[in-house]
Amino acid sequence: MNRLLPLLASSAALLLGACTNDAPIPASHAASLSDTGGSRKGDFGPPQGEPIKAVLTSPPNVPPATNRNYPAKVVVELEVTEVDMEIAEGVTYTFWTFGGTVPGSFIRVRQGDTVEFRLKNHPSSKMPHNIDLHGVTGPGGGAASSFTAPGHQTQFTFKALNQGLYVYHCATAPVGMHVANGMYGLILVEPPEGLPPVDHEFYVMQGDFYTVGKYREKGHQAFDMQKAIDENASYVLFNGSETALTGPRALKAKVNQSVRMFIGNGGPNLVSSFHVIGEIFDKVQYEGGTRFQENVQTTLIPAGGAVTVEFHTEVPGNYVLVDHSIFRAFNKGALAILEVSGEERQEIYSGKQLDEMYIGDKLASLAPVAEAAKASTTGTLTKAQQMQAGAVLFKGTCSTCHQDTGQGLPNVFPPLAKSDYLLSDKNRAIAVVLNGLSGPVTVNGAQYNSVMPPMSQLNDDEVANILTYALNSWGNSDGTVTADEVAKVRATTKRAEGAAH
Amino acid sequence: MKKLMRHRRYLAALALMLVSLGHAESPDTPAAPAIPGGSFESVLPPAPSVKNVRIQPFRLDRTPVTNEQFATFLRTHPQWRRDRVAKVFADEQYLSHWQAPLDPGQENLRRPVVHVSWFAATAYCEAQGARLPRWHEWEYVAAASDRQRDARNDPAWRQQILSWYSRSGRGPLPAVGGTTANAFGIQDLHGVIWEWVEDAGGMLVSSDNREQSSADVMRFCGEGALTMEQKENYATLMRIAMLSSMKARYTSATMGFRCASDVRTGS
Numbered sequence: 001m002n003r004l005l006p007l008l009a010s011s012a013a014l015l016l017g018a019c020t021n022d023a024p025i026p027a028s029h030a031a032s033l034s035d036t037g038g039s040r041k042g043d044f045g046p047p048q049g050e051p052i053k054a055v056l057t058s059p060p061n062v063p064p065a066t067n068r069n070y071p072a073k074v075v076v077e078l079e080v081t082e083v084d085m086e087i088a089e090g091v092t093y094t095f096w097t098f099g100g101t102v103p104g105s106f107i108r109v110r111q112g113d114t115v116e117f118r119l120k121n122h123p124s125s126k127m128p129h130n131i132d133l134h135g136v137t138g139p140g141g142g143a144a145s146s147f148t149a150p151g152h153q154t155q156f157t158f159k160a161l162n163q164g165l166y167v168y169h170c171a172t173a174p175v176g177m178h179v180a181n182g183m184y185g186l187i188l189v190e191p192p193e194g195l196p197p198v199d200h201e202f203y204v205m206q207g208d209f210y211t212v213g214k215y216r217e218k219g220h221q222a223f224d225m226q227k228a229i230d231e232n233a234s235y236v237l238f239n240g241s242e243t244a245l246t247g248p249r250a251l252k253a254k255v256n257q258s259v260r261m262f263i264g265n266g267g268p269n270l271v272s273s274f275h276v277i278g279e280i281f282d283k284v285q286y287e288g289g290t291r292f293q294e295n296v297q298t299t300l301i302p303a304g305g306a307v308t309v310e311f312h313t314e315v316p317g318n319y320v321l322v323d324h325s326i327f328r329a330f331n332k333g334a335l336a337i338l339e340v341s342g343e344e345r346q347e348i349y350s351g352k353q354l355d356e357m358y359i360g361d362k363l364a365s366l367a368p369v370a371e372a373a374k375a376s377t378t379g380t381l382t383k384a385q386q387m388q389a390g391a392v393l394f395k396g397t398c399s400t401c402h403q404d405t406g407q408g409l410p411n412v413f414p415p416l417a418k419s420d421y422l423l424s425d426k427n428r429a430i431a432v433v434l435n436g437l438s439g440p441v442t443v444n445g446a447q448y449n450s451v452m453p454p455m456s457q458l459n460d461d462e463v464a465n466i467l468t469y470a471l472n473s474w475g476n477s478d479g480t481v482t483a484d485e486v487a488k489v490r491a492t493t494k495r496a497e498g499a500a501h
Numbered sequence: 502m503k504k505l506m507r508h509r510r511y512l513a514a515l516a517l518m519l520v521s522l523g524h525a526e527s528p529d530t531p532a533a534p535a536i537p538g539g540s541f542e543s544v545l546p547p548a549p550s551v552k553n554v555r556i557q558p559f560r561l562d563r564t565p566v567t568n569e570q571f572a573t574f575l576r577t578h579p580q581w582r583r584d585r586v587a588k589v590f591a592d593e594q595y596l597s598h599w600q601a602p603l604d605p606g607q608e609n610l611r612r613p614v615v616h617v618s619w620f621a622a623t624a625y626c627e628a629q630g631a632r633l634p635r636w637h638e639w640e641y642v643a644a645a646s647d648r649q650r651d652a653r654n655d656p657a658w659r660q661q662i663l664s665w666y667s668r669s670g671r672g673p674l675p676a677v678g679g680t681t682a683n684a685f686g687i688q689d690l691h692g693v694i695w696e697w698v699e700d701a702g703g704m705l706v707s708s709d710n711r712e713q714s715s716a717d718v719m720r721f722c723g724e725g726a727l728t729m730e731q732k733e734n735y736a737t738l739m740r741i742a743m744l745s746s747m748k749a750r751y752t753s754a755t756m757g758f759r760c761a762s763d764v765r766t767g768s
Contacts, residue, residue, distance in 0.1 A: 082670060084669050093667075094668055094669045123594065123754055124669065126755050127666070128746030149748075149751050149753060150755065150756075151592075152592075172742055172746075173742040174738050174739065222663070224660070225659070225663055226656060
C-alpha cells in the first residue's frame with residue numbers, strides 16, 4: 001500500500017443540500033403555537049427493553065403500529081438489490097431497490113427510538129450504494145456511514161428525534177441516477193402517542209423514470225441520462241410500475257371505512273400534484289409533518305417529500321389516484337386505482353340519471369325524430385319517417401366517428417357504407433349499438449381495433465331509426481329495423497358493467 | 502479484397518488465442534499495447550490549480566486478466582489461493598466463484614477474473630513484472646472510443662457506456678476480448694467489469710459525495726475537484742464511486758483488473 005498516491009478527490013458537483021436545519025423558532029411564535037418541540041423534545045432517554053427487529057413491508061403494505069409507550073432499540077435490516085422488473089406491460093427495466101421493490105420497504109418506528117440500521121448490498125449488485133434517511137438528525141442523513149460495496153454490509157445507529165413521515169433514498173454518485181432507478185422509500189416516525197386507528201393504511205410512492213425507448217416501447221429499456229438531465233420523463237409512476245396498483249393489484253377498501261395513505265415522492269425531478277378522483281381528503285398532513293389541513297382536493301408533494309392523507313369512503317366504485325399534472329396520468333402512467341366495494345349510496349351519489357341529446361338551438365331539426373316517435377306509438381311508422389329521424393339521430397350520435405359519409409376514418413373507425421360487417425348480421429348491428437364494441441374487428445378486409453361506447457341513451461325506436469338509416473344510405477340498401485327487433489336484442493344481452501356513453 | 506479481410510480476421514483471432522495461451526505478442530494485436538503519453542483533463546485534477554494531468558508513455562494489457570491466467574499465477578504463488586490467503590489480504594468472497602482453489606471451472610477460463618482483492622491483483626501484476634494501472638492512466642485510455650482518443654463529449658458514446666449499468670449483474674460475464682478495441686487498441690474497458698487501479702486506496706472520495714465544502718473535503722480535495730464541465734461524465738463518476746466503496750481486501754462479482762507497465766525511456 002506504500003505506493004498509493006493520495007488522489008485529491010471529491011465529486012462535489014453532485015450535491016444536494018444538507019437535510020437537517022434546526023433553525024430556532026422565534027419566541028413570539030413559540031408562545032402562540034403549541035408545538036410538539038421537534039427534535040428538542042424528541043429524546044425520551046435510552047432505549048428500554050429487548051431490541052426489536054423492525055417489520056419491513058413491501059408496497060402498498062404498511063407495517064403494523066408500534067403500539068409502544070417507551071423508547072426501544074429497533075434493528076432495521078435493509079437489503080439492496082439490482083433487479084430486472086416490469087415497468088410497463090412488456091417493458092422491463094433494471095431497478096436498483098431497497099428491499100427488492102420500488103419504492104423500498106416501508107419502515108415504521110416511534111419517536112425517540114434508537115434505530116440500528118444495517119444496509120446490505122447484495123453480491124450481485126454492480127454498484128456501491130448507501131442510504132440518506134430524511135428522518136435522521138446527523139450529517140448526510142446516514143449516507144457516509146452507510147456507503148456499502150457490493151457483497152458487503154454496513155451499520156450505523158441514529159435516534160429518531162423528529163416525528164413525521166420521511167423519504168429515504170440512495171445518495172451514492174451519481175445520486176440522480178440512483179434515485180431515478182428507484183432507490184427511495186418511506187420511514188414513518190410515529191408520534192409517541194401513536195396514530196389514531198383506521199381501517200386501511202396504504203403505502204404509495206411516485207417516481208419519474210427515464211428510458212432510452214419511448215413510453216411503452218417494448219423490450220428491456222436502458223436508463224437515459226440525457227432525458228433525466230432534461231427532466232423529460234418517459235414514465236411517471238406510482239410504485240414503480242404502470243400496473244403496480246391497477247387491475248388485480250388495485251388497492252381495495254369497503255364503503256364506510258377510513259383510509260390513510262402514506263404518499264411519498266421519490267422524484268428524482270418532478271413534484272406531484274397528488275389527487276384522488278372522486279374523493280376529498282378529510283385530512284392532509286403536508287410534507288409528512290405534524291399539523292394537518294382539512295378538506296383538500298389536490299396536494300403538492302415535493303420530490304424528496306411525503307404527505308399523509310386521510311379520507312372516509314361513502315360511495316362504492318373505482319377511485320383513481322393521479323398526479324393532476326394530468327398528461328403524466330394518462331400518457332406517462334401516473335395512475336392507480338382504489339376499488340371501494342359495498343352498497344350504493346344514491347342519496348350521496350346517484351350515478352347517471354339523465355343522458356340525452358342536447359343540440360342547443362337546433363331543436364327544430366329534431367322534428368323528424370318526434371314525428372317518428374309519435375308514428376311508432378300509433379303503428380303508422382313508415383320507412384321514410386324512419387329514414388328522416390335516423391338521419392337526424394345519426395348526425396348527433398354517430399357521425400363524429402363514422403362520418404356523415406358513412407366512410408369512417410381509415411385505420412381508426414370502420415366504415416358503415418357498404419360495410420360487410422354491418423350488412424351481414426342485423427341483430428349483431430343492433431347489439432353493437434346497444435352494448436358498444438371494443439377489440440379487433442375486420443371490416444371489408446381491414447383490421448380495426450378501437451372502442452365504441454354503448455349508446456345506452458337511445459331508446460328502441462331511436463336505435464331502429466338509426467339502423468334503418470344506416471342500412472339504406474351511402475349505397476346500402478338492406479331493409480328496415482323495427483323497435484321490436486331492438487327490444488328483443490336488448491332483452492337478450494346485458495351491456496358491460498360501468499358502460500356509459 | 503474480401504478474402505484479404507477474412508484473412509485479417511483469422512489472423513486477429515489467432516493472435517487473440519496466442520494472447521490467451523501465453524502472452525505471446527503479434528504485431529497486430531500485442532498483449533499489452535504501448536500507450537503514447539499525453540496531457541489529459543481528468544475528472545480528478547491533481548490539484549485545484551492544475552487542470553491537466555501529464556500521462557507518461559506506458560503499456561496496458563489489451564484485455565482484463567482471465568480466470569485461466571490467474572489460475573496459472575496461483576500455481577506458482579500458492580499463498581494467494583483462496584484456501585491459503587491471509588484474511589487481511591482478501592475477504593470471504595475471494596475467488597468464491599471457482600470450483601476449487603486451483604480450478605476456475607471450464608466455463609470461467611476465458612472470462613475476466615473477478616472476486617479478487619486489490620492485494621491479489623497487485624501481486625499478480627508484480628509477478629508479471631508489471632503493476633496495476635494508475636487511475637489517471639486508466640481514465641486516459643478509457644476516454645477513447647473506437648475512433649477518438651477522447652470521446653468523452655460524444656453523447657452516443659456516453660450512452661453506450663451507461664447501458665452497461667442498465668442491466669443487472671446476475672447473468673454470466675462475457676469472455677474477454679469481446680468488445681471493439683478503442684483508439685489505443687485496448688478492449689473491454691467498458692461494459693464488462695470494474696477494474697482495480699493502483700491508487701484505488703487513495704481515492705479519497707467522500708462516501709457521501711454530496712458534501713460540499715466541509716473541512717475534510719477542503720483538506721483532501723481543495724475546491725471543485727469534479728469540475729462543472731464534466732458533471733455529465735457519469736460513467737467515470739460511477740467508476741470512482743465504485744472504487745472508493747472498496748477496501749483493498751474487498752472483492753466483488755464485477756471487480757477485476759488488468760496490468761500496466763512503464764515504458765523505459767531510451768530503449
